[in-house]
Amino acid sequence: MKAYQITGPDGLASLQQVTLSDPAPKSGEVLVRIRACCLNYRDLMNVMGIRGVTGPIPRIPCSDGAGEILALGEGVTGWEIGQRVVIPFMPTWIDGGFTQHHAGIALGGVVNGLLCEKACLPTACLLPIPEYLSTEQAASLPCAAVTAWDALFVRGNLQHGETVLILGTGGVSLFALQFAKLAGARVLVTTSSEAKAALLRGLGADAVHIYQNDPAWDEWVLSETDGVGVDHVVEIGGPETLNRSIKATRFGGHISLIGVLTGTAGDIQTVGILRKGIRLDGIYVGSRAMFAQMLQKMTEVQMKPIIDSTFDFDQAPAAFHRMASGQHSGKIVIRV
Ligand SMILES: NC(=O)c1ccc[n+]([C@@H]2O[C@H](COP(=O)([O-])OP(=O)(O)OC[C@H]3O[C@@H](n4cnc5c(N)ncnc54)[C@H](OP(=O)(O)O)[C@@H]3O)[C@@H](O)[C@H]2O)c1
Numbered sequence: 001m002k003a004y005q006i007t008g009p010d011g012l013a014s015l016q017q018v019t020l021s022d023p024a025p026k027s028g029e030v031l032v033r034i035r036a037c038c039l040n041y042r043d044l045m046n047v048m049g050i051r052g053v054t055g056p057i058p059r060i061p062c063s064d065g066a067g068e069i070l071a072l073g074e075g076v077t078g079w080e081i082g083q084r085v086v087i088p089f090m091p092t093w094i095d096g097g098f099t100q101h102h103a104g105i106a107l108g109g110v111v112n113g114l115l116c117e118k119a120c121l122p123t124a125c126l127l128p129i130p131e132y133l134s135t136e137q138a139a140s141l142p143c144a145a146v147t148a149w150d151a152l153f154v155r156g157n158l159q160h161g162e163t164v165l166i167l168g169t170g171g172v173s174l175f176a177l178q179f180a181k182l183a184g185a186r187v188l189v190t191t192s193s194e195a196k197a198a199l200l201r202g203l204g205a206d207a208v209h210i211y212q213n214d215p216a217w218d219e220w221v222l223s224e225t226d227g228v229g230v231d232h233v234v235e236i237g238g239p240e241t242l243n244r245s246i247k248a249t250r251f252g253g254h255i256s257l258i259g260v261l262t263g264t265a266g267d268i269q270t271v272g273i274l275r276k277g278i279r280l281d282g283i284y285v286g287s288r289a290m291f292a293q294m295l296q297k298m299t300e301v302q303m304k305p306i307i308d309s310t311f312d313f314d315q316a317p318a319a320f321h322r323m324a325s326g327q328h329s330g331k332i333v334i335r336v
Contacts, residue, residue: 002018037062039062041323088125094124148173151256152232152256163185167241168191169200190208222247246268252279257283310335
């Protein structure tokens with residue numbers, strides 16, 4: 001089969017297309033013909049070594065993929081050859097609490113990912129793709145959408161009429177916007193440009209702030225909320241945005257700490273968290289059960305992901321370039 005591997009420490013130059021032998025499904029597994037892969041910022045971190053992210057060499061990058069079943073391993077029942085399936089980010093996190101074990105086998109991290117034609121997966125983790133979604137659309141869901149779902153509904157317990165602050169127009173952020181609007185929330189979003197602001201308004205954002213024009217977006221949030229602050233923040237920035245997020249959160253509010261775009265450590269105003277009684281939740285994607293619940297809701301309302309761009313398999317490095325440029329809004333797909 002064709003695959004891409006990270007073959008060294010030289011960033012995109014080390015992302016090489018290779019030919020590998022086809023994997024064979026073990027007992028309880030199926031062989032999936034991957035038809036689409038989708039990029040997350042984490043995949044760029046893995047390929048480029050951003051923030052010191054490393055793993056075994058060579059390895060296949062990318063956590064998010066979907067396709068159809070090609071072969072059934074021994075003892076597999078209830079699944080059919082040809083059935084379309086989407087693959088969760090952590091194949092062992094089926095339900096219940098998060099553990100180090102689940103984190104350790106997140107696809108495309110230290111274990112091989114899905115930027116390849118074929119992969120074997122345990123059936124226990126797989127989810128059938130709802131009829132109304134294309135395989136490419138389904139491939140955009142495992143990391144970013146489940147993370148946004150976990151942040152807002154599982155940890156956040158978002159209620160109708162609450163206010164949500166979302167940073168940016170990346171994968172996680174646009175899913176968070178779509179989900180928050182479905183839940184009847186008021187949604188404030190920060191972004192870098194007028195063009196992205198227009199997209200956000202089109203998607204139902206109630207107020208948009210361009211931080212390139214005015215970096216003091218915490219003040220803007222307070223002015224938009226009568227000085228109170230928001231109920232929830234979807235925090236994808238990290239250390240350089242967290243202090244403003246704390247200022248922008250109401251007393252007793254909730255911050256989902258998701259991203260590392262500005263780093264992995266920093267000078268955080270911890271006193272603001274305790275003085276305001278803020279609940280700060282570290283989020284790491286979510287379980288298969290959360291994914292299933294999310295798919296059920298999406299199917300009910302026929303919600304479709306926002307796809308920024310689609311690249312052919314041979315153009316995969318260009319897809320990574322697109323993500324690195326920061327010009328994208330929503331998900332970047334690679335057809336396999
Ligand atoms: N913990 C988890 O489970 C989890 C899951 C998924 C992602 N993540 C993390 O969440 C972050 C976003 O991931 P993603 O895949 O959605 O990324 P992405 O698609 O690349 O989106 C990044 C977007 O964030 C905005 N942005 C960039 N730098 C910013 C800054 N300094 N301040 C505010 N906004 C900024 C930009 O949008 P604008 O141009 O519109 O501002 C940019 O397009 C990454 O750090 C990723 O590693 C974590």
